[in-house]
Amino acid sequence: MKEIIWFVIGVVTLSVIAGLLQPSKKKKKRRNSNSKKRTTKKPVNTEFNRASSSCRSxxxxxxxxxxxxxxxxxxxxxxxxxxxxxxxxxxxxxxxxxxxxxxxxxxxxxxxxxxxxxxxxxxxxxxxxxxxxxxxxxxxxxxxxxxxxxxxxxxxxxxxxxxxxxxxxxxxxxxxxxxxxxGKWTPSNRKVKTTTTKKDQSSSKTVSNINCSCGASMVKRKNKAGAEFWGCSSYPTCRKTKAI
The missing domain is CATH 3.40.1350.10 (Trna Endonuclease; Chain: A, domain 1)
Incomplete structure (x- = not known):
């Protein structure tokens, strides 16, 4: 009789333990599934890649x-x-x-x-x-x-x-x-200065027959003191100057 009682007690104890462990397993499964969903999201790289081997028309x-x-x-x-x-x-x-x-x-x-x-x-x-x-x-x-x-x-x-x-x-x-x-290369987003004054426009038209060492033509400009000099037309890429 004692053996039967201990057997019943053992079965009840095991069922209680199993009931306690089941919710924790479900929580673990949910956490794992959520973490998988989170890791599958990859950031999209929208930056321009100069090293790309692609070539447009x-x-x-x-x-x-x-x-x-x-x-x-x-x-x-x-x-x-x-x-x-x-x-x-x-x-x-x-x-x-x-x-x-x-x-x-x-x-x-x-x-x-x-x-x-x-x-x-x-x-x-x-x-x-x-x-x-x-x-x-x-x-x-x-x-x-x-x-x-x-x-x-x-x-x-x-x-x-x-x-x-x-x-x-x-x-x-x-x-x-x-x-x-x-003449055939016409970049669409070329930056144009919209705040140039009349003095700047008139001086930019004064182009000399002198070429800079980089190959570009020289343009008459003025320094802060008002003195004129020849400056490279490709400024600021080239900063070479010559005296007038």
């Missing part, structure tokens, strides 16, 4: 400002520019496997130039290694000349290296000037 590229182009689109823009200026262009670096050369341009005399294009932000300058890669890689394409085209500039050591190995280079101000002179 030529019509779109011709309306894009340089800071809204990917590296591939900048190379394509240069291809269109050089072709319109009488060069035969071979797009070597399509897909990112350029080996130090993006374009090989050939003039009417048959002279080949290896071109390395760098679509960089202003603070990101071309390093020495890029110059060295271009010097070594141009031989693989039977090129005599070499050219670096960048939307920013070269570092000081990179400029010295380029001068030493006779590598020509176009910095951001010169690139912008050449593309605008071409």
């Amino acid at each position: 030529d019509e779109v590229i011709l309306t894009l400002p340089l800071d809204k182009m990917t590296g591939v689109e900048f190379e394509r823009l240069l291809t269109l520019y050089f072709r319109d200026n009488g060069y035969t262009v071979k797009e070597v670096g399509v897909g990112g496997k350029d080996g130090g050369v993006d374009l090989v341009i050939t003039d009417k005399r048959g002279e080949k130039t290896a071109v390395q294009a760098k679509c960089y932000a202003d603070h990101n300058k071309v390093q020495v290694m890029t110059v060295r890669e271009l010097v070594g890689a141009k031989r693989n394409h039977d090129c005599i000349l070499s050219l670096i085209v960048t939307t920013s500039d070269l570092t000081g050591p990179a400029r010295k290296e380029a001068d030493q190995f006779k590598v020509d280079y176009w910095h951001g101000g010169l690139v912008d000037n050449k593309l605008r002179s071409w």
Whole structure:
């Protein structure tokens, strides 16, 4: 009889314990399901990726400002520019496997130039290694000349290296000037100063026949003291001046 009583007590005890444990399991399952739902949400990256390998159509590229182009689109823009200026262009670096050369341009005399294009932000300058890669890689394409085209500039050591190995280079101000002179590149969101005075408008029309070392024309300007001087028209990208 005692054995039966202890057996009944044991069954009741086990059922009570099981009842207490069940809600906690359900809570754990709910917590786990909620945590899974929370972790599945991924933030959407809406920032412009300059390093993207995507390339929009030529019509779109011709309306894009340089800071809204990917590296591939900048190379394509240069291809269109050089072709319109009488060069035969071979797009070597399509897909990112350029080996130090993006374009090989050939003039009417048959002279080949290896071109390395760098679509960089202003603070990101071309390093020495890029110059060295271009010097070594141009031989693989039977090129005599070499050219670096960048939307920013070269570092000081990179400029010295380029001068030493006779590598020509176009910095951001010169690139912008050449593309605008071409006429087909018309960036849609070009910033226009709306607060210029009549004095500014009259002085900006006074353009000299003198060219800046960057290739842009010189414009007559005035300093704070009222003295006139020649300043580069691509200011503030280029800040070079000359006395009148």
